[in-house]
Every structure is written in structure tokens, then in C-alpha cells.
Amino acid sequence: MKQLIVIADMEGASGIFESNQAALYHEELFPDHNAWRNYGRKCITSDVLAVCRAARDMGIDDILLYDMHFAGCRESNIELEKLPALVRTFDLTNRECWWSRIRGQAAAEPYGIITVGQHARNGEPDAYFPHTIHTPPIESFYINGHHVAEIGTAVMCFSDVPYLANIGCAASHKEALELSPDVSCISVKDKAKKWEPSFDETYPLIYHETIRALKDYSRKSAYPSQSAYLCELNLSADFCFAIPKTFPFKGSFEERTVRWEAHDIETALSLFWYVQAYFQKCKP
Numbered sequence: 007m008k009q010l011i012v013i014a015d016m017e018g019a020s021g022i023f024e025s026n027q028a029a030l031y032h033e034e035l036f037p038d039h040n041a042w043r044n045y046g047r048k049c050i051t052s053d054v055l056a057v058c059r060a061a062r063d064m065g066i067d068d069i070l071l072y073d074m075h076f077a078g079c080r081e082s083n084i085e086l087e088k089l090p091a092l093v094r095t096f097d098l099t100n101r102e103c104w105w106s107r108i109r110g111q112a113a114a115e116p117y118g119i120i121t122v123g124q125h126a127r128n129g130e131p132d133a134y135f136p137h138t139i140h141t142p143p144i145e146s147f148y149i150n151g152h153h154v155a156e157i158g159t160a161v162m163c164f165s166d167v168p169y170l171a172n173i174g175c176a177a178s179h180k181e182a183l184e185l186s187p188d189v190s191c192i193s194v195k196d197k198a199k200k201w202e203p204s205f206d207e208t209y210p211l212i213y214h215e216t217i218r219a220l221k222d223y224s225r226k227s228a229y230p231s232q233s234a235y236l237c238e239l240n241l242s243a244d245f246c247f248a249i250p251k252t253f254p255f256k257g258s259f260e261e262r263t264v265r266w267e268a269h270d271i272e273t274a275l276s277l278f279w280y281v282q283a284y285f286q287k288c289k290p
């Protein structure tokens with residue numbers, strides 16, 4: 007049984023640029039916009055479809071998909087009914103980003119992980135919509151010295167699982183390559199080169215390059231699991247921590263930085279959400 011994990015975001019999807027960014031606005035939060043339903047969903051669906059068809063054609067027999075864009079909104083960004091029958095989604099309330107629940111539903115040893123629709127971290131140059139999970143208030147997030155955002159948290163959550171491909175904004179590959187130098191990098195748009203193709207143009211490119219990545223399986227590597235995960239989260243200007251008197255974990259707060267340590271990645275990522283309760287606007 008070959009199980010593939012597919013983690014999808016949307017800012018790095020084909021066909022979505024600053025000029026049409028309303029395509030990213032989920033209807034449950036932005037009911038006045040219709041570009042998400044009429045256009046944005048088609049873009050990310052096309053990219054995910056290319057990945058899933060390539061995986062199926064290469065002998066993958068189970069795909070577990072997590073659609074993480076606007077986690078907390080009920081409706082999927084991806085038009086799930088268009089995907090091949092071997093694709094399943096994780097059982098999560100409103101697609102909420104509970105990494106331990108996600109990891110727990112997958113096989114002990116999945117065949118591989120692919121990230122798609124991915125954008126670059128906050129601060130990366132020549133990037134479409136660069137941000138680190140929620141920027142602001144999150145300026146940056148580090149785990150064991152790796153500057154991580156959506157790609158890094160997903161790939162580390164699946165530590166030891168071969169990282170096969172990253173698909174998205176050209177500027178997003180840097181984070182992917184820092185986690186695994188052997189990951190296939192498939193660009194669907196490139197701000198530095200002013201390359202803004204349609205999703206119809208990138209579909210065959212994603213399909214063929216995903217096939218190539220899977221054929222190259224023996225040369226792929228995983229982010230290796232670690233015996234400790236040291237996390238550091240920094241807030242952007244204007245935000246400060248409401249420093250609690252006690253913090254029931256190994257860690258400490260400063261005005262704009264919190265650090266904690268856990269011995270497994272699932273706990274480390276759970277605490278990432280736990281500390282959000284202490285975000286506040288700085289007092290003038």
C-alpha cells in the first residue's frame with residue numbers, strides 16, 4: 007500500500023497573483039467577493055488534480071489530502087468532487103490545523119509527502135503573498151534553527167517521510183530545499199521573471215514533473231525526526247505577548263519572542279497554537 011500525503015495551500019496556486027488576489031478570499035469570511043468561488047477554487051483544484059492524477063498513474067493507491075488554506079472555514083477550497091476516487095481528506099473539524107490529529111490519521115510510514123499551492127515565508131523577496139502562517143502578528147517561526155512556515159510545519163510533522171515535491175510560487179522552494187535538498191521543485195509562477203501563466207498552462211507541467219519526481223523516488227530524502235524540537239516564535243512590530251505568570255511547558259516568553267522545547271514534533275506544533283492565546287497589540 008503506497009500512501010501519499012498531499013498538503014495544499016492556495017497563495018501559491020497557479021493563476022493567482024496580486025492582480026486577482028480576491029480569488030484567495032474564502033467566501034465564509036468574505037461573502038462580498040465571488041472570485042474565490044468562481045475562479046480561485048478552479049486554480050487550486052487544477053494543481054491538486056495534476057498531482058493526484060500523476061500519483062495515481064505512478065501506482066500510488068491512497069492519497070490523504072489536507073487543504074489548509076483558511077483552516078477554520080468549513081468548505082474546502084479544492085473542488086473535492088473533481089478528484090480521483092483514491093483521494094481521501096483528513097477527518098478534521100472545519101479543516102482546522104491540528105497536526106497531531108493529521109499525523110495520527112496517516113499510515114505509520116507513508117510513501118511520501120508532496121506540498122502544493124505553496125507560498126514563500128514572510129520576508130522572502132520576489133514572492134507572491136509571502137507570510138508565515140499568520141503575518142501579522144507572526145513575524146517568523148523557527149524549529150531547530152529552520153525558518154519554517156506552512157511548508158516546514160507540514161514536512162516536519164511528517165518527519166522521516168520522503169519529501170517528494172514542492173509545487174507553488176518559485177520563491178517557496180527555498181524553504182522546501184532547506185528541509186530536504188532532494189525535493190523536486192515545480193514552479194507555477196515566478197515574480198522575479200514576471201512569469202504568470204494560467205492554471206491550464208501549468209497543469210501539464212505539474213503532471214509531468216510530479217511523474218518525474220515519483221520516478222526519482224530512490225533519490226528522495228526525508229526531513230529526519232529529531233530527539234528534541236526547539237521552537238522560537240517572533241511577533242511583528244505592534245504585537246507583544248501578554249506574558250503569563252506560569253507556562254506549563256518547558257519554555258519562556260520575552261516581549262515579542264516565545265521559545266519552547268518539546269521532544270516530539272506533534273507536541274511542538276500543538277504548542278504553536280497554544281501560545282497564540284497570549285498575542286496582543288503592544289500597549290503604547
Ligand SMILES: [Zn+2]
Nearest residue numbers: 015016017075
Ligand atoms: Zn493559505
